[in-house]
Amino acid sequence: MANVTEKEIISYLKEKIKTIQAEAKKYEDLLNAFSGSAAPSKSAKQTKDNILDAVIEEAEDTSAKGSKKKADAKPAKGGKAAAHKALEVPAEYTPDLGLSGKIAFALNEIGEGFGQDIANAMAQYEPQSDPDKLFKQIASVLSNLKAKGALTTVKEGRRDKYTLAK
Structure with missing residues (x-):
């Protein structure tokens, strides 16, 4: 087993806290959008489905940095999946990609x-x-x-x- 220093543990825990706080903020924005409270930081004209899609995408990006939980996708009104553009293929594979x-x-x-x-x-x-x-x-x-x-x-x-x- 590799030796892990106290400094590395502290650094990891601080990064984990930042990640969880960022994810919590995204879920708070989603909750506010659905409850009609203060609007999330996005455009006021976005529909609930668009906000949900944006939060899911952001949660996926956050999960690439350490979080394992993701929001479940919900179908748009009418029971059909929301239209989504094709995925853009990145030019190269980097750790920063979602x-x-x-x-x-x-x-x-x-x-x-x-x-x-x-x-x-x-x-x-x-x-x-x-x-x-x-x-x-x-x-x-x-x-x-x-x-x-x-x-x-x-x-x-x-x-x-x-x-x-x-």
């Missing part, structure tokens, strides 16, 4: 694949990461992106095979 960007990059590289295939492709760019842990982190993001129409799927048995939506 999970959506990392997934888009990995899918662009492999063409199509199951969630575990995507996690394995991501693990090639993050050698310190465990593909199984990556898969657990991206599973709900994949579902959200599928619900938004940003990914297309083909059912094979009980699993979905993902591709980038055009």
Whole structure:
């Protein structure tokens, strides 16, 4: 087991606090939007569905920096998934990318694949990461992106095979 210094632990905990506070602020904005209280920091004309989509996207980006919880995607009015533009594929894979960007990059590289295939492709760019842990982190993001129409799927048995939506 590697030796971890007290300074590293303190630094990690401070960063974790900042991440959790940022995520809490996003959920507070969402709660305010739905309860009709003070509007979130975004445009006053946004609909609740647009605000929800923005918070989910921000939560996914936050989760890439350490948080593991994500908001569940909710369908737009009428029971259908909200229209969503296709994912933009980043030019390169960097640690600063959100999970959506990392997934888009990995899918662009492999063409199509199951969630575990995507996690394995991501693990090639993050050698310190465990593909199984990556898969657990991206599973709900994949579902959200599928619900938004940003990914297309083909059912094979009980699993979905993902591709980038055009």
